[in-house]
Amino acid sequence: MFSRAVNIHFPEQQQMFTLLSIDCDNAPNSCRLALKHCQPFFQPGERVNFHRSGIDIGDDKRIDLSRCTRWQPDALYLNPQRIQEIDWQTVAQIIQASVKHSSSLFYFRSDNIFYQEMSRLLQLHRAKLILALQEGNCSAIENEMTALLGLGVGLTPSGDDYLAGLSAVLFIDGHPAQHYRSLFISVLARRKNKTTLLSVITLREAIEQRFRESIHEFLYHVINGEQKPIQQFINEIKKIGSSSGCDMLCGMADAFAMTRPDGGNHVNQDCD
Template sequence: MRTYQSLSGSSNFLFEIQNRQWEGVIHSVFNRTVNIICDSGEIYTIAAEELDNAPNTLRVTELFSNQPKLLVKTPVFSQKGQLVIGEIAAINTRNAKEWHYPTINFPKKQEYSNIRIRVEQLNEWLSQVENHGGYLLNNTQRTKYEQMIHTMLLKESEQLLAYLKEKQLFQAMKQLNRVIGLGPGLTPSGDDFLVGLALIFTTTNYPYHSLKQWLINSRNEMKKRTNIISFSALDWAIKGEARERIGSFLNELFYGEDENALKSKMLAVLAIGSTSGGDMLTGMLAGIKLTMDL
């Protein structure tokens, strides 16, 4: 059994491995990630070193390049500061750097005019990006199916935003069921849009507590209507956390002054998945606009 080194990990995951008897089983295996499900039903992830930090995630060197045979239902457990994967691999975490999602403060009203300018700039850049699906579909080679899904996503999410703007939260809860799970893929576009929206409503000092509470009240409904991996991202967004590059993007959008840095960080978010990054960006920008319009 070979031992690998963890470069970094979310603080809570490192604490579990180093201080508790943590155990689970492999839930799913991908090219650069392995998802583990523990007894509570929560998803944890082992990720390749080139990926960014994220909640419940451990970044590991060489594991994926060596391509060990990692199989679904293989037991995974903590032992003396290591995360042990069956009889296949052990991951040492003693020198791993703790990662925390940054605090994102929502701008004050006197800063809204500047934020509007930056959001307009982002929308202009996004309109020029070649995208093959989801909310940002602008490829001339689009299929009829992609166009149909794109149209449905826009229609249903615009109705959701309209209900939220009018504070018709009961209607918004019902409309949520038309967005969650909408679109193909492991994390449907509708779910990714809701992740982006949630990350705005859960920023520190967010001015409309009722929208944050609406999210919390919607959690169980979301869990019933999508798969566990997609729900995991939604659940963390409801807690106000996401991948490292998303936090970096939001802080740059709200408080940065460098246009090139903003574009670079936008492109880093766009690079998440096939359409997930664009869908989350759409949700974040929609949440910001909604807030400033209220």
């Protein structure tokens, strides 16, 4: 339960539906409400019923969906020509400069020994996962994904957010690393008990190319070669959660760097 978002849990489907305040951007499995703050209106444990025209919550609330507008973003797509034309390395460097002094646990710089060790492990498994993807080593990819899942703190730990950011780029239709998608899905399904339900859903959606509007707009502008406004989209992504947006950006930066078509990577290899 947050002031700007309320998660509705469906145990049978192992799924969540989110009610968002008007200040939030659009997101999968969500509904934006004409409210600044959700906290005064919704309480944990209230019964929820979905109808064709709306949602009933508790005994005194009904959300009318009859006048809602459905958010349907354009599908992202890459072709070989665009992969050659996009300056992936520059975009990666812009992101890295933006997150290096942010709230990301990947770049923790205080004297808390617990968080220092967590940051060290995040960077270690991050580097090993990148190498495994470059070499097409499926066994190593699974090991490093497993190590990153649940690594961090909060409802969506940093390791999971990093994997979500990585997936958002690597599994764009037409990306040379897209064939790893089934492996990511398989590992997540088998190792989901390592992390939170919200984190599993967020990562699963990212693998399926469903993510927040701010992330979609950022990727859309990069793919279409429009670099001028991307800093403003990076700034919007950084606002997601306490550190989730920054951790996702770390994953996106690594994915962009691996997409360089100059022979410096091997993300198009099949697994050994």
